[in-house]
Amino acid sequence: QKEVEQDPGPLSVPEGAIVSLNCTYSNSAFQYFMWYRQYSRKGPELLMYTYSSGNKEDGRFTAQVDKSSKYISLFIRDSQPSDSATYLCAMSAELGTDKLIFGTGTRLQVFP
Amino acid sequence: GAVVSQHPSWVICKSGTSVKIECRSLDFQATTMFWYRQFPKQSLMLMATSNEGSKATYEQGVEKDKFLINHASLTLSTLTVTSAHPEDSSFYICSAPVPGRNEQYFGPGTRLTVT
Numbered sequence: 001q002k003e004v005e006q007d008p009g010p011l012s013v014p015e016g017a018i019v020s021l022n023c024t025y026s027n028s029a030f031q032y033f034m035w036y037r038q039y040s041r042k043g044p045e046l047l048m049y050t051y052s053s054g055n056k057e058d059g060r061f062t063a064q065v066d067k068s069s070k071y072i073s074l075f076i077r078d079s080q081p082s083d084s085a086t087y088l089c090a091m092s093a094e095l096g097t098d099k100l101i102f103g104t105g106t107r108l109q110v111f112p
Numbered sequence: 113g114a115v116v117s118q119h120p121s122w123v124i125c126k127s128g129t130s131v132k133i134e135c136r137s138l139d140f141q142a143t144t145m146f147w148y149r150q151f152p153k154q155s156l157m158l159m160a161t162s163n164e165g166s167k168a169t170y171e172q173g174v175e176k177d178k179f180l181i182n183h184a185s186l187t188l189s190t191l192t193v194t195s196a197h198p199e200d201s202s203f204y205i206c207s208a209p210v211p212g213r214n215e216q217y218f219g220p221g222t223r224l225t226v227t
Contacts, residue, residue: 034215041117043205043218044156088155099146100207102217105157 003027006089006103015112019076023089023103024071030091033065034100035074038086047087048074079110114140114210125196125226132168133191133222135162135206136211141186142208146216150203162206163187198227 006023013019021035032051036044048063050056050072056063064073072091076083089103115138125131135145143164148156151171160181161169168181180192193200 036218041203041221041223043116043220044207046217047214049215099158099161102155107153 004089004091004103007106008104010107010109011013012076012109013079015079015081015110017079017110019083019108021074021076021087021089021106021108021109023072023091024070025072025091027093027101028067028070028092030070030099030101031094032092033063033072034090035061035063035089036090037083038088038092038105040085044088075107079108080111081112083087084109114138114208114215114217116206116208116217116219118204118206118222120222122223123225124227127197127223127226128195130192130194131196131224133193133206135191135208135219137187137208137211137217140208140210142189142211143186144209145183145189146194146207147162147181147189147191148196148207150221152177152203156205162191164189193224196224198226200224201226215219 015070035048037047038044049062053065053067055109060077062075085105088105090100092098117136119134145162147159150156159174162181162183173200183189207216207218209216
């Protein structure tokens with residue numbers, strides 16, 4: 001079993017839809033959770049960073065963490081064609097310079 | 113957010129030659145940097161952790177003598193792919209954690225093509 005499992009997609013939705021992206025993990029030591037967006041042939045861009053269970057909102061993006069279920073989600077409201085990218089969840093156990101463990105990524109396409 | 117740069121962005125080399133890729137943190141000091149490799153439509157695979165002033169830590173299955181890492185200063189780490197072969201063709205990305213925070217910022221990546 002992989003440490004981090006992510007729905008592979010691809011996911012294709014119409015503009016304006018609400019998108020839900022999810023990851024599960026098995027290592028209860030993970031404390032820090034991140035979502036990255038990666039456009040084709042570019043480096044990942046940090047979207048959201050969360051530590052505690054609960055929700056964190058930033059504009060159209062909401063990150064949700066449920067440590068009891070070892071489940072994290074990223075919601076995108078009012079999705080736009082420019083949101084079309086691969087979304088990677090990542091997590092780590094320690095604060096500071098700990099390496100990140102990534103999910104496999106979900107490819108999202110938002111069509112007009 | 114913090115800025116991490118990579119150079120070059122794209123390199124083509126002949127089989128058997130060596131290629132050096134630079135990773136720089138532009139507005140913060142990074143005692144640690146990470147090197148990843150990403151094949152098409154796959155996720156990032158951590159290759160090694162670069163530590164300023166000490167030897168790099170390599171992940172299992174990554175050849176130390178083939179992928180040489182030098183963390184020359186608090187803002188620069190280099191990855192040298194020695195005796196490159198076509199199977200080394202990939203997208204190489206570095207990242208650096210911001211001091212005092214757990215966020216890591218990624219460089220734009222370097223596309224290596226070995227012919």
